[in-house]
Amino acid sequence: MQNSDFSHYLLSWYQHHKRQMPWRNEPDPYKIWVSEIMLQQTRVDQATPYFRNFISLFPTVYDLAKAEQQEVLKAWEGLGYYSRARNLHNAAKDVVKNYDGKLPKNYDEIIKLKGIGPYTAAAVTSIAFNKPNAVVDGNVIRVLTRYFGIEEDTRSSKTRNKIQNFANELIDRDQPGDFNQALMELGSEVCTPSNPDCGNCPVQAGCIAAKMAKTDSIPYKSPAKKKPHHVIGVGIIEGEDGKLLIALRPEDAMLGGLWEFPGGKKKDDEAIQQTVERELNEELGVEVKAYKELMNLKHTYSHFSITLHAWFCKLISGEPKPRSSQEIRWIERKDLERYPFPKANKVLTERLIEQDR
Numbered sequence: 273m274q275n276s277d278f279s280h281y282l283l284s285w286y287q288h289h290k291r292q293m294p295w296r297n298e299p300d301p302y303k304i305w306v307s308e309i310m311l312q313q314t315r316v317d318q319a320t321p322y323f324r325n326f327i328s329l330f331p332t333v334y335d336l337a338k339a340e341q342q343e344v345l346k347a348w349e350g351l352g353y354y355s356r357a358r359n360l361h362n363a364a365k366d367v368v369k370n371y372d373g374k375l376p377k378n379y380d381e382i383i384k385l386k387g388i389g390p391y392t393a394a395a396v397t398s399i400a401f402n403k404p405n406a407v408v409d410g411n412v413i414r415v416l417t418r419y420f421g422i423e424e425d426t427r428s429s430k431t432r433n434k435i436q437n438f439a440n441e442l443i444d445r446d447q448p449g450d451f452n453q454a455l456m457e458l459g460s461e462v463c464t465p466s467n468p469d470c471g472n473c474p475v476q477a478g479c480i481a482a483k484m485a486k487t488d489s490i491p492y493k494s495p496a497k498k499k500p501h502h503v504i505g506v507g508i509i510e511g512e513d514g515k516l517l518i519a520l521r522p523e524d525a526m527l528g529g530l531w532e533f534p535g536g537k538k539k540d541d542e543a544i545q546q547t548v549e550r551e552l553n554e555e556l557g558v559e560v561k562a563y564k565e566l567m568n569l570k571h572t573y574s575h576f577s578i579t580l581h582a583w584f585c586k587l588i589s590g591e592p593k594p595r596s597s598q599e600i601r602w603i604e605r606k607d608l609e610r611y612p613f614p615k616a617n618k619v620l621t622e623r624l625i626e627q628d629r
Contacts, residue, residue: 308392309356394452411456506581509586517601518600571615609625
């Protein structure tokens with residue numbers, strides 16, 4: 273199968289099978305950009321309601337640029353990978369200030385914006401501006417390694433470069449945006465990780481993995497390193513007036529700009545109550561007594577997992593100060609839902625609000 277045939281069959285298939293998405297056939301580059309940032313590390317079905325809500329709140333790049341960061345993070349709450357939201361917000365300010373509110377059309381220019389790497393730069397410029405820049409994501413890697421019979425480790429930069437070169441050769445110069453979306457759609461819907469639907473693949477005739485019955489072994493990805501697991505203890509301090517203490521994570525830290533209940537990692541030689549009491553002393557400069565566990569839950573991040581234990585704490589002595597956070601606040605339980613929290617802490621806030629009803 274020639275490259276031109278690959279493109280022809282792929283695009284023909286796409287026209288009949290493409291899924292409906294709120295950002296598809298969207299002429300506004302800003303909305304295409306927002307959708308591509310959301311789709312980093314997030315499935316289409318998860319991103320769709322967030323996209324609709326986000327665009328309703330910030331319909332233009334000007335609206336996003338002038339918004340407060342807390343508003344942006346609240347709109348992103350639950351979607352995860354919050355640096356995407358912070359970078360998108362900062363990049364919107366840059367676009368308004370330095371590009372007259374118009375997203376750069378050139379790959380080398382758009383990639384300078386915060387949060388835009390090679391994949392996003394290629395996706396936005398091809399879809400929004402019809403530039404022949406080929407995207408390579410997990411779906412594309414799977415399709416092309418199978419099609420070309422690439423058995424090398426896809427964690428290798430050498431292998432990734434080989435795949436990128438193939439994508440660059442194949443991309444349709446007249447319809448680059450549709451081509452990129454079609455290739456990703458094929459990987460998502462047909463050329464799936466397990467049990468691919470080869471009988472309905474538009475490019476099966478040229479697929480080496482299909483011919484050699486190797487779709488179960490291609491692509492090959494070497495085992496990932498085992499993720500560390502941490503036990504975390506956090507404290508819920510309730511003042512005499514019933515208000516709860518929350519802390520704002522530093523801007524340059526993981527989950528920066530989000531609120532949380534203060535706490536930290538358990539040491540090997542201490543009980544979880546001791547962890548909470550020690551951490552609150554270190555973070556706030558106060559002495560507390562952890563007297564009752566509200567709940568515990570498990571949560572997985574990209575590079576580690578946690579078991580979070582949340583304890584009600586009584587303030588014994590000292591005045592809380594933000595030693596390791598940007599800011600602390602005493603707030604009513606009912607106001608917890610106004611603040612952006614990481615997903616694990618969000619579960620705690622919902623439980624606390626329920627108890628107050």
